[in-house]
Amino acid sequence: MDEKNKLINSFLNGSKEVLTEYGEMGFDSLIERISSSDSLLQEIPFLKSLYTLNNIRSNIQEAFFVKKYACFIGVINQVISSNDMEKIKKLLVHNQNMHKLIENTIVQLDRYQSELKAKVLGLLFVKTFDKNIFTIDEYNTLLFSIDNIHPTVGFPLLKKYYDIEMKKQETETNISLLKLNSEEANLDYSSIVQSCLIKIPIAFIGGGNANGSSPGIPRGGSLNELGIKFCEHIIKETYKEI
Structure with a gap:
């Protein structure tokens, strides 16, 4: 499996129990957890991939990204069954055009200024790849639209x-x-x-x-x-x- 396919699989393979815990954890507690051990890397393969690529630059940035990723994948895990998720991952892995889409999703998730935006993105992912309500082009447009919406108002x-x-x-x-x-x-x-x-x-x-x-x-x-x-x-x- 090439590196891009590994990234897609790890990104959509977050542990529901672990990420639920981190999503509910206070920001200070999460920073302390990250600073004191490397257990996150063992529990969440996607984060291990990011560490390997040196894409997480500080404990604060990592903590905020973990919170957003937990919110994003949490929405997906609540709605999409494990069997359906395997079908979606196969679609993404075997379609070269989808690789860039996942890369854009990761980049935008990192850019988003709030956990609410991450939840909105998770719901958009569900409505696109599980419910087929939005097209791929609409998903791409909305991926960037969410970034340009004021995070509170x-x-x-x-x-x-x-x-x-x-x-x-x-x-x-x-x-x-x-x-x-x-x-x-x-x-x-x-x-x-x-x-x-x-x-x-x-x-x-x-x-x-x-x-x-x-x-x-x-x-x-x-x-x-x-x-x-x-x-x-x-x-x-x-x-x-x-």
């Missing part, structure tokens, strides 16, 4: 946009639609503007002239098609758990 904001969008689809009167549009326009989309999940508004609609001489009506951002799909299958389910 971004996800609640996405849910607000989604809730408004669902109400707009259900409304039967122009007055109600106008109120929802106004509510949407008042949302500050700056925390998700680089996520590729939102349509950036033009400056004005309604009474404004094309040359900008009349102020018109301010227009807020709104979810694009992928943003709606992401919220429907990922954000909604994430907020059931938190």
Whole structure:
């Protein structure tokens, strides 16, 4: 088995019991555990691979990565059976195009600023490779989208946009639609503007002239098609758990 295939297998082969323990452990306790022994390397093959490649640079970085990896693989282990996971690993190992995808997944997981993002990525992995809801192209796009969402206010904001969008689809009167549009326009989309999940508004609609001489009506951002799909299958389910 070549090095890339070993990496894929070890990445998706985290021990459920061990990683559950580390995912629930306090940050200080985890740093102390890492500093005092090398048992993590024996318990989690993926981390041993990373040590071999010198990709973990400090105890603090390692501790945070362990927490995120535990959150990511924990979501996967809760949903995907061991038999199905073996099928997914075979798909990834035998498809050369998937090697880069796993590499990108590892890199982005390391970049993410919160454990919540790691959980969201784990759910996205499940919905892509087990449930076949998202395509590989959508997974790749969302992999980077998650990185560009503000780690604390971004996800609640996405849910607000989604809730408004669902109400707009259900409304039967122009007055109600106008109120929802106004509510949407008042949302500050700056925390998700680089996520590729939102349509950036033009400056004005309604009474404004094309040359900008009349102020018109301010227009807020709104979810694009992928943003709606992401919220429907990922954000909604994430907020059931938190």
